[in-house]
Amino acid sequence: MDRIAIEGGSPLFGDIPISGAKNSAIKLMAASLLTSEPIRLTNMPRLADTRLLGRLLARFGTQISESDGPDGQQTVLHTPEITSSFAPYDLVRQMRASFNVLGPLLARTGHAKVSLPGGCTIGARPVDLHLKALEALGAHIDMHEGYVFAQAPRGLKGAEIEFPFVSVGATEHALMAAVLAHGTTVMKNCACEPEIADLAECLNAMGAKVSGQGTTTIVVEGVTSLHGTDWSVICDRIEAGTYAVAGATAGGEVRLTRVRPELIAILLDKLVEAGCEVERGTDTVTIRRKDAKIRPVDLTTDVYPGFATDLQAQFMALMTLADGESVIRETIFENRFMHVPELGRLGADIRVTGNEARVHGVAELRGAQVMATDLRASACLVIAGLAARGETIVNRVYHLDRGFENLEGKLSACGANIKRLKGDTPIMEEE
Numbered sequence: 107m108d109r110i111a112i113e114g115g116s117p118l119f120g121d122i123p124i125s126g127a128k129n130s131a132i133k134l135m136a137a138s139l140l141t142s143e144p145i146r147l148t149n150m151p152r153l154a155d156t157r158l159l160g161r162l163l164a165r166f167g168t169q170i171s172e173s174d175g176p177d178g179q180q181t182v183l184h185t186p187e188i189t190s191s192f193a194p195y196d197l198v199r200q201m202r203a204s205f206n207v208l209g210p211l212l213a214r215t216g217h218a219k220v221s222l223p224g225g226c227t228i229g230a231r232p233v234d235l236h237l238k239a240l241e242a243l244g245a246h247i248d249m250h251e252g253y254v255f256a257q258a259p260r261g262l263k264g265a266e267i268e269f270p271f272v273s274v275g276a277t278e279h280a281l282m283a284a285v286l287a288h289g290t291t292v293m294k295n296c297a298c299e300p301e302i303a304d305l306a307e308c309l310n311a312m313g314a315k316v317s318g319q320g321t322t323t324i325v326v327e328g329v330t331s332l333h334g335t336d337w338s339v340i341c342d343r344i345e346a347g348t349y350a351v352a353g354a355t356a357g358g359e360v361r362l363t364r365v366r367p368e369l370i371a372i373l374l375d376k377l378v379e380a381g382c383e384v385e386r387g388t389d390t391v392t393i394r395r396k397d398a399k400i401r402p403v404d405l406t407t408d409v410y411p412g413f414a415t416d417l418q419a420q421f422m423a424l425m426t427l428a429d430g431e432s433v434i435r436e437t438i439f440e441n442r443f444m445h446v447p448e449l450g451r452l453g454a455d456i457r458v459t460g461n462e463a464r465v466h467g468v469a470e471l472r473g474a475q476v477m478a479t480d481l482r483a484s485a486c487l488v489i490a491g492l493a494a495r496g497e498t499i500v501n502r503v504y505h506l507d508r509g510f511e512n513l514e515g516k517l518s519a520c521g522a523n524i525k526r527l528k529g530d531t532p533i534m535e536e537e
């Protein structure tokens with residue numbers, strides 16, 4: 107099992123290029139099932155999760171080629187014919203988002219058998235909203251032995267869908283199914299995450315008729331078929347936010363490049379509150395913290411454009427060194443404080459009650475062995491390790507590899523003393 111070793115205490119100075127968004131790339135890959143023509147995705151991150159989804163798509167008949175094109179890393183996905191609509195447990199359990207192949211398979215072939223994704227470490231995360239949306243579109247759904255059997259032999263039909271609460275995955279899933287449905291679908295109480303707009307705009311480039319993406323009401327006029335297109339994956343706001351917080355925690359000056367600053371506006375505001383200087387360019391952001399103390403800042407996670415739950419753990423790492431107490435509330439997932447005991451091993455003082463963590467800043471963190479529990483929690487431990495005195499070893503790095511491309515390379519280019527200790531790399535499910 108790979109581990110990451112960090113000798114803390116060096117401030118970060120330099121540029122960090124931000125990759126394409128994992129959470130967009132994997133939905134765009136699934137959307138490629140909706141057409142028999144090739145889809146060329148550029149600005150593609152190379153991650154364990156994109157590789158895993160590639161393996162799943164290959165089972166359905168998708169031909170996948172990866173290369174370095176004129177616009178950077180690219181992946182071409184081509185599914186001339188769906189040769190199987192079966193997504194087995196062994197692959198779906200490893201990544202919850204792979205459940206979202208159900209909608210495209212159903213829309214294109216009229217039937218699919220897809221494993222339920224199973225539980226995960228950050229909460230129960232059911233898929234009831236996904237299935238209700240597909241049923242509203244006319245799918246007949248049965249469940250046996252952990253599998254969803256979905257059928258719509260005469261195609262899906264446009265419908266009105268009102269989500270009882272906001273879900274990123276269910277919004278995207280319903281959208282991918284509705285583009286090939288007969289008639290108009292009106293989706294209310296949708297998630298507004300930028301990755302959903304990225305998906306909707308790529309679908310439009312494929313010939314779909316989607317409007318309202320980025321707002322809570324999305325309208326889809328069904329079309330009979332979609333065609334191929336080229337699409338550049340939106341930048342990864344969670345990766346960008348993670349390095350912004352890393353710069354703030356370690357001190358120094360980092361400049362994020364290939365980023366859209368408006369996508370992390372709330373986080374940047376919080377960093378300013380915490381005492382950092384932030385300069386927002388067109389596609390760059392500079393975060394600077396020289397001698398200023400870190401001020402305590404409260405936050406509550408929320409759906410976009412609120413503070414992203416995927417950045418909560420990283421921000422908590424910064425707050426462990428603040429000059430006072432901060433209160434961090436998690437409202438999206440019920441079990442997303444698993445990093446707290448690990449931060450405690452580094453000397454942090456954090457008390458959790460329900461969905462609220464009280465973080466009493468300490469004068470310094472001290473290096474220790476810690477265990478990554480999920481993808482974003484792993485990033486938080488790396489950030490804490492960068493600021494801790496002495497050596498921190500982060501175990502179970504396979505979590506990080508699911509969502510961060512070349513993390514050690516990007517941080518060492520800014521002067522961090524970080525290296526990977528090689529070992530066997532199993533993969534587990536969570537985000």
Ligand code: UD1
Binds near residue numbers: 231272297438440537
């Ligand atoms: C996506 C992101 C993840 C992010 C999360 C919230 C991807 C691959 N993952 O996850 O990084 O942390 O959005 O921003 O894009 N829920 C139900 N029933 C459902 C669906 C969801 O109860 O059918 C609940 C979940 O358990 C959770 C909440 O709704 O408590 C929000 O989940 P959702 O927005 O669906 O997150 P994901 O799409 O899984």
